[in-house]
Amino acid sequence: MTQRMTNRFAKLAEENRPAFVTYFMGGDPDFKTSVEIMKGLPKAGADVIELGMPFSDPMADGPSIQAAGLRALKQGQNLPRTFDMVRAFREDDDETPIVLMGYYNPIYQYGSEKFLDDAKEAGVDGMIIVDLPPEMDEELCIPALSRDLNFIRLATPTTDEKRLPKVLSNTSGFLYYVSINGITGAAAPKPDEVAKSVAHIKAKTDIPICVGFGVRSAEQAAAIGRAADGVVVGSAIVSTVANSLKDNKPTKNTVSSTLELVASIAEGVRTARH
Amino acid sequence: MNVQSPNSFRNGPDEEGQFGIFGGRFVAETLMPNILELDEAYAKAKKDPEFLSELEYLNKHYTGRPSPIYFAERLTEHLGGAKVYFKRDELNHTGSHKINNCLGQILLAKRMGKTRIIAETGAGQHGVASATVAARFGYPCMVYMGAKDVHRQSPNVFRMKLLGAEIESVTAGAGTLKDAMNEALRDWVTNVEDTYYLIGTAAGPHPYPELVRDFQSVIGKECREQIQEAEGRLPDMLVASVGGGSNAIGLFHPFLDDESVQIVGVEAGGKGLEGDEHCASLTAGRPGVLHGNRTYLLQDAEGQIEEGASISAGLDYPGIGPEHSWLKDTGRVDYVPIMDTEALEAFQLLCRLEGIIPALEPSHALAEVVKRAPTMDKDQIIVMNLCGRGDKDVHTVAEALGIKV
Ligand SMILES: Cc1ncc(COP(=O)(O)O)c(C=O)c1O
Numbered sequence: 001m002t003q004r005m006t007n008r009f010a011k012l013a014e015e016n017r018p019a020f021v022t023y024f025m026g027g028d029p030d031f032k033t034s035v036e037i038m039k040g041l042p043k044a045g046a047d048v049i050e051l052g053m054p055f056s057d058p059m060a061d062g063p064s065i066q067a068a069g070l071r072a073l074k075q076g077q078n079l080p081r082t083f084d085m086v087r088a089f090r091e092d093d094d095e096t097p098i099v100l101m102g103y104y105n106p107i108y109q110y111g112s113e114k115f116l117d118d119a120k121e122a123g124v125d126g127m128i129i130v131d132l133p134p135e136m137d138e139e140l141c142i143p144a145l146s147r148d149l150n151f152i153r154l155a156t157p158t159t160d161e162k163r164l165p166k167v168l169s170n171t172s173g174f175l176y177y178v179s180i181n182g183i184t185g186a187a188a189p190k191p192d193e194v195a196k197s198v199a200h201i202k203a204k205t206d207i208p209i210c211v212g213f214g215v216r217s218a219e220q221a222a223a224i225g226r227a228a229d230g231v232v233v234g235s236a237i238v239s240t241v242a243n244s245l246k247d248n249k250p251t252k253n254t255v256s257s258t259l260e261l262v263a264s265i266a267e268g269v270r271t272a273r274h
Numbered sequence: 275m276n277v278q279s280p281n282s283f284r285n286g287p288d289e290e291g292q293f294g295i296f297g298g299r300f301v302a303e304t305l306m307p308n309i310l311e312l313d314e315a316y317a318k319a320k321k322d323p324e325f326l327s328e329l330e331y332l333n334k335h336y337t338g339r340p341s342p343i344y345f346a347e348r349l350t351e352h353l354g355g356a357k358v359y360f361k362r363d364e365l366n367h368t369g370s371h372k373i374n375n376c377l378g379q380i381l382l383a384k385r386m387g388k389t390r391i392i393a394e395t396g397a398g399q400h401g402v403a404s405a406t407v408a409a410r411f412g413y414p415c416m417v418y419m420g421a422k423d424v425h426r427q428s429p430n431v432f433r434m435k436l437l438g439a440e441i442e443s444v445t446a447g448a449g450t451l452k453d454a455m456n457e458a459l460r461d462w463v464t465n466v467e468d469t470y471y472l473i474g475t476a477a478g479p480h481p482y483p484e485l486v487r488d489f490q491s492v493i494g495k496e497c498r499e500q501i502q503e504a505e506g507r508l509p510d511m512l513v514a515s516v517g518g519g520s521n522a523i524g525l526f527h528p529f530l531d532d533e534s535v536q537i538v539g540v541e542a543g544g545k546g547l548e549g550d551e552h553c554a555s556l557t558a559g560r561p562g563v564l565h566g567n568r569t570y571l572l573q574d575a576e577g578q579i580e581e582g583a584s585i586s587a588g589l590d591y592p593g594i595g596p597e598h599s600w601l602k603d604t605g606r607v608d609y610v611p612i613m614d615t616e617a618l619e620a621f622q623l624l625c626r627l628e629g630i631i632p633a634l635e636p637s638h639a640l641a642e643v644v645k646r647a648p649t650m651d652k653d654q655i656i657v658m659n660l661c662g663r664g665d666k667d668v669h670t671v672a673e674a675l676g677i678k679v
Contacts, residue, residue, distance in 0.1 A: 056578040057452065057564060059459040060302045066446065078576045104300060105563045109577030131300040131563065135290070156304040158466055163307050181304055182464040 002125040005097045005150055005173045008047060009208050009229070018225035019174075020269040021210050022262055023050040023101060023234030025068035026085055027077025028241060033250040034072075035088050037241070037258050042096045044259040045266020048174075048210075048230065049089075050128065052238075053082050053102030060130045062185030064235045064242065071248055079110050083122040090123040097125040099152060099173070104131050104139065112140050116147050126150025126173045134166045141170050154178050155201060164204055174208040174230060177201065179215075185235030188214045195227035218268025225272030233265055283530035283606050286597060291480020292568075294603060296596035299479045301566045304463045313481045315386050320488065325381060332377045333492060336410070337367045339374075340496040343504065343657065348627045356510065356650035358643055360660040361497050361525060364632065370662035371493060371521045372403035372474060378489030380407040383470035390465065391415040393472045394458040396423055396451035396517065397588030397635065398430025399662055400474030405439035407472075415439040418458040421449035423587045430666050448581035451517075451591045455565055475518025476595035479566030483595050490524025497657060498528055505655055511536045511646065514659040515639040516556075516609065517588045519595035521661035530606060538646070539598060540638045542584035543611030553582035555594045556602050556609040569596040585614040585674060586634035588662070616641040618674055621664065633662030634670065 012019050022041055027034055041049055054069035054077050061069070086098055100119065107115045107129070119127070126149055132140055134153070141151040150173025158181060159167055168175070177198060179189030189211070198209050211224050212232025221231045240261045244254040286293040291313075299309060319325040333339040342365070346358045363371040383391060391408045393415065395401030401417040408415035417439050424431055424443045434441055447453035462471045476486040501509055512529060514522035516539040529535045544552030552558065555570045562571040564579055572580040572592035584590045601607040617634060620641035624632050632640060639658050647656055664671070672679045 056447075057456050059456050059565070060304075060463060062460075073578060103563075105571075105573070105579070106577035108563055108568075109560075109573070109575070130302050131566075133299060133301060133303050133306045135299050135306070154303040156302075158304050158307045160307060167303065178304065181466050183460045186464065 002097065002148055002150060004095060005125050007095070008097050009174070012047060016273055017270055018228055018272055019047040019208070019210060019230030020045055020266050021048040021050060021212070021230050021232040022046040022237060023052060023232060024237050024241070025052040025054060025065065025072050026082050027054060027072030027075050028068040029071055029245050029248060029250045029254065030075045031077065031081055033254055035085055036255045038085060038089050039092065040255060040259045041262060042093055044262040045269070046096070046262060048097045048099060050099045050101045050232070050234070051082065051085065053079065053100055053106065055103040055106060058103060060183055062183040062235060064185045064239045067242060068238045079106060079115065083118050086122040086124055098123065099126045099128060099150070100124055101128040102130070104129050107140065112143060116144055116149060120147050120149060124149065126152050128152045128154065128176060134169060137170055145170060145172065152176055157181050157197065164201065168205050171207065174210050175201065175205065176232065177209050177211045177228070178213045179211050180213050182213065184213060186214055188216065188220060189224065191223035194224055198227045218265050221265050221268040222272045225269050231269050236265070237261060279604055283601070283604070284527065286600065287480060287484055293597045293600035295561070296569050296599040297480055297483055297567050299566065300563045300568065301479045302463055304466055308466050309479050311386065312382070315382055316481050316485050319382055319385060329378055329381060333374070337373050337377065338365065339492065340500070341365050343497060343500040345504070346628050349624070352627055353644060353647040355647040355652065356654040356656045358647055359501065359509070359655065359657045361493060361657055363493060363521065363659065363661045364663035368399070368403045368406050369665065370399040370403070370633065371490060371524060372400040373406065374492055374524065375474065375486050375489045375520060376403040376407040376472060378485065379472045380411050383413070383472070384411060386470065388468060388470035389413065390469045391472050392418070392458050392461050392469055393474060394418045394451065394454040395474060396420070396454070396590055397586070397633070398423065398427040398434065398666060399588060401439070402430050402433050402437070404472050404474070405434040405437035408439065409437045416442060416461065418442050418444055418454040418461070420451060420454045421445045423450055426670050427587050427666050428669070450581065450587070452579065452581070459565070475520040476523045476597060477518045477565060477567060477569065477593060483567065483597055486520050487523045487527055487597060490520050491527045493521065493524040493659065494526060494528035497525060501655070501657060508532055508535055509655040509657045510534070510650070511538065511656045513538045513540065513639045513643050513656060514661070515540045515589060515635045516594060516598060517591055517635060518593070519598045521659050523595060523597055525659045526607065537607045538642060539607050539609045540642045541609055541611045542582070542586055542589035542638060543613040544583045546613060547611055550580060551583035552611065553584045553589050553591060554611040555592055556598065557611050561599065564593055567596045569599045570594050570602070585617065585670065586638065588633070588635040589638065610642060612638040612641045618671065620644055621671060630660070631664035632660060633664045634667045635662055636660050
């Protein structure tokens with residue numbers, strides 16, 4: 001694990017509270033506004049930041065994140081700008097872990113090695129690449145680990161007994177448990193079932209388990225946070241950005257309403273174990 | 275990119291599902307167990323005499339195989355060069371080669387205990403073939419189709435409905451095949467436990483490119499025997515259109531190790547390769563990763579996928595099956611673009627000279643034959659895959675010719 005990631009989860013364990021992991025789309029609705037959102041996240045209660053990298057064909061994403069990605073691409077978001085966002089964030093925060101999340105093709109075109117070097121240099125801690133399962137570890141996972149970058153893997157309800165060891169191999173930072181079979185922004189997970197699955201995985205690994213997909217409110221986050229080491233919220237944040245826009249342009253409410261939502265869900269996460 | 279020529283061109287894919295660097299399994303983790311299960315099921319099925327004989331029976335009695343080869347005498351005379359034969363998969367039940375693949379896959383779905391079928395379609399031929407086998411085997415079927423294609427291939431939309439399928443018109447992106455495939459994948463991720471994804475071309479994550487190729491190879495196997503019978507030898511050239519590449523790989527694969535057979539794949543050149551209104555992923559694209567496989571793709575400098583454009587909905591896809599990418603890089607197969615206008619001319623030529631209305635997809639292959647045959651000797655032989663009939667395209671052709679029907 002990177003030092004930032006290790007320190008963060010150690011601190012959370014000490015405080016006996018789950019991590020609040022926030023996903024948002026880099027470059028949405030434009031570069032400047034999304035940097036402001038990013039810089040405001042830690043104060044609003046985010047413990048780990050997932051920075052979305054837009055892709056034209058996001059096959060595991062629902063309508064909100066698809067639309068956010070297209071808005072970002074229209075504004076010229078790309079990997080160099082993604083790294084610029086990370087650098088800007090690191091000017092005032094060297095503790096909050098940053099995880100890049102997206103799809104492989106833009107990275108492959110940029111050059112996997114160059115992507116990892118530039119990410120490391122900018123201050124990135126890890127990555128979640130949706131379309132790189134363990135079978136494809138040579139592409140990016142192994143070279144990432146050799147640079148002490150976290151490669152965070154997804155486990156899902158379809159990850160059975162037989163599959164789990166494969167998913168746990170080479171995963172680092174935390175494991176992202178996708179609570180439902182489906183795309184982002186879909187149905188809400190059932191806390192009882194999530195708790196059972198998390199317990200099952202915990203028996204096989206020591207790394208933290210964060211749960212996401214379909215978590216939209218403080219209550220849901222609290223319920224999930226009881227069993228998991230972290231709660232991931234994405235589509236709800238991305239939708240709040242979208243709802244604040246006028247003709248796809250930011251308004252004076254864009255940053256504030258987004259951070260208010262984050263703060264309200266953070267409240268739920270913090271009370272999870274009380 | 276040039277790679278060393280292997281001992282055989284017919285051994286792929288490798289254990290990882292790759293043809294050289296192409297192919298692989300670039301999918302979300304949710305789908306991995308399912309894809310591995312499919313791999314296992316197919317490995318067993320292809321060695322199971324019962325599976326093979328059931329498929330053979332259906333091919334013969336349901337589809338009407340073997341499809342004939344036909345010597346196009348008047349076209350040959352008109353072109354004044356090589357003898358032109360057609361492999362007539364347009365005579366199949368449902369009107370194209372797509373049924374060959376669908377029958378194979380529905381039998382797999384049955385063996386795997388799946389209860390729901392989903393499919394993507396461009397021209398609607400794969401959608402119709404999927405709806406057909408779903409009806410025949412009693413499965414509910416959901417077909418994803420780009421909104422633009424729903425409009426330009428409307429006769430096929432109604433056929434699918436008659437067959438009991440549900441159609442989801444996809445408005446994302448340009449509303450063509452790529453977007454339909456994204457939406458089908460999203461459905462699959464959501465309903466992975468009970469749903470079988472019946473992919474329509476030799477692309478997608480391993481093992482789809484392999485199994486679709488195998489089910490389509492019935493075309494090439496029959497063709498080998500038929501041309502030997504008709505001419506006492508192998509052809510000098512094979513020509514087929516490539517969208518995702520299933521009819522082409524089906525014809526080509528049994529001939530890949532016959533050095534004397536020149537092989538040509540024809541891509542959609544749309545309005546020309548200078549602009550961005552074409553679908554020539556092999557001629558004008560670069561290797562990238564989309565829809566579960568690494569392959570040649572139309573994309574911008576930053577790896578965002580571009581929309582293709584072609585008069586033919588079935589060729590309107592910015593990718594290509596991974597085996598074709600490998601056959602291109604090894605140099606075994608030549609891939610060339612044909613423009614919309616050339617395909618339209620070839621379409622009309624065939625109607626008038628041979629009394630056959632071809633689909634717009636094989637009309638692209640035909641346009642290449644029209645260029646090549648005259649440059650060849652009269653004792654040389656070309657076999658072209660006439661993989662679909664043109665009923666579905668008459669509106670599109672009328673519109674392109676400025677005629678009101
Ligand atoms: C008649 C016909 N030919 C060709 C194609 C292109 O697909 P493929 O390249 O997989 O054969 C289609 C696709 O819809 C089709 O309907």
